[in-house]
Amino acid sequence: MQGVILPGERRVEFRETPVPEPGHGQVLVQMRASGLCGSDLRAIYREHTGVGAERYQNVIAGHEPCGEVAAVGPGVQAFQRGDRVVLYHIVGCGVCRFCRSGFMINCSAPASKRAAYGWQRDGGHAPFLLAEERTLVRLPDELSYVDGALVACGFGTAYQSILRVGVSGRDRTLVVGLGPVGLGAVMLAAASGAEVIGVDLVQDRLDLARQAGAAHTVEAGDHAESQIMALTDGHGVETAIDCSGSGAGRHLCLDAAREWGRVAFVGEGGTVTFEPSPLLLHKQLTLHGSWVCGLVEMEQLVEWLARKNLHPETTVTHRFGLEQAAEAYALFDRGQTGKVVLEWT
Numbered sequence: 001m002q003g004v005i006l007p008g009e010r011r012v013e014f015r016e017t018p019v020p021e022p023g024h025g026q027v028l029v030q031m032r033a034s035g036l037c038g039s040d041l042r043a044i045y046r047e048h049t050g051v052g053a054e055r056y057q058n059v060i061a062g063h064e065p066c067g068e069v070a071a072v073g074p075g076v077q078a079f080q081r082g083d084r085v086v087l088y089h090i091v092g093c094g095v096c097r098f099c100r101s102g103f104m105i106n107c108s109a110p111a112s113k114r115a116a117y118g119w120q121r122d123g124g125h126a127p128f129l130l131a132e133e134r135t136l137v138r139l140p141d142e143l144s145y146v147d148g149a150l151v152a153c154g155f156g157t158a159y160q161s162i163l164r165v166g167v168s169g170r171d172r173t174l175v176v177g178l179g180p181v182g183l184g185a186v187m188l189a190a191a192s193g194a195e196v197i198g199v200d201l202v203q204d205r206l207d208l209a210r211q212a213g214a215a216h217t218v219e220a221g222d223h224a225e226s227q228i229m230a231l232t233d234g235h236g237v238e239t240a241i242d243c244s245g246s247g248a249g250r251h252l253c254l255d256a257a258r259e260w261g262r263v264a265f266v267g268e269g270g271t272v273t274f275e276p277s278p279l280l281l282h283k284q285l286t287l288h289g290s291w292v293c294g295l296v297e298m299e300q301l302v303e304w305l306a307r308k309n310l311h312p313e314t315t316v317t318h319r320f321g322l323e324q325a326a327e328a329y330a331l332f333d334r335g336q337t338g339k340v341v342l343e344w345t
């Protein structure tokens with residue numbers, strides 16, 4: 001089979017590999033959808049960041065896989081051929097404190113004992129993927145494979161952030177940065193009953209946020225804070241989530257949060273400087289860092305999406321076949337799109 005490799009410097013290459021055989025506790029997944037994630041752009045596609053075993057290991061890329069079980073290895077207990085599955089994208093050691101809690105993203109074992117699909121072991125940008133059974137989450141029939149691929153990283157990450165700040169129907173929730181994770185946060189916060197304000201530089205993304213459930217959208221820039229204040233009767237927002245990873249976006253979340261507000265930083269990279277006294281201490285804010293989600297949260301999320309008839313797929317603006325992966329990455333890299341996915345039809 002042909003799989004996509006990302007050698008860096010914005011290149012996309014194909015490598016021929018045999019279809020893998022599932023070993024003990026393993027499952028062969030036939031891919032149906034495989035998302036492109038901002039982390040792939042930042043840490044692999046443009047240049048390989050990360051050091052040692054944390055680095056991308058020239059494996060088949062794609063850490064948002066979703067598909068159908070094609071074969072199971074010996075000892076597999078809960079899944080069988082034909083099951084529709086999403087993958088939690090990190091295989092942890094399984095026995096450390098974080099793995100036991102389902103947060104395999106935080107696995108504390110040596111790097112040789114853990115691997116992320118698409119980073120240190122083969123991922124979803126190929127017709128088949130070899131998965132560990134314990135990383136599988138059942139995809140409800142109401143959700144599409146593309147819905148599932150989006151849950152695997154972006155929507156899972158967005159869901160965890162709204163749990164962290166405790167978004168409720170009493171809140172006005174600010175979401176800054178309306179790429180795929182931000183659009184997920186908008187959809188899930190709105191579905192939680194919050195009045196959502198979305199902020200981004202790109203008009204198309206503001207339109208997507210409206211479609212995802214934002215009550216208001218504000219163009220990023222010098223006037224964003226005063227507009228948010230006007231929308232909240234001068235109070236500011238109860239909850240704010242930065243998905244931009246930019247200093248300005250993070251600052252805006254702290255600026256626009258009202259007293260006793262809750263803020264989460266989710267967008268990766270970059271840096272920020274701010275004055276803690278007026279912005280954090282005197283406003284009695286709670287500031288969370290939030291990274292990916294846990295296995296249990298991912299199970300909760302797919303169940304909730306199905307029950308509420310919510311479809312992450314609605315944030316997808318561009319779809320490509322596997323053979324068009326180079327085009328897909330080049331387009332996504334321009335930062336103007338909603339979600340971009342590879343799909344097998």
Ligand SMILES: [Zn+2]
Nearest residue numbers: 093096099107
């Ligand atoms: Zn572990």
Ligand SMILES: [Zn+2]
Nearest residue numbers: 037039153154
């Ligand atoms: Zn990701």
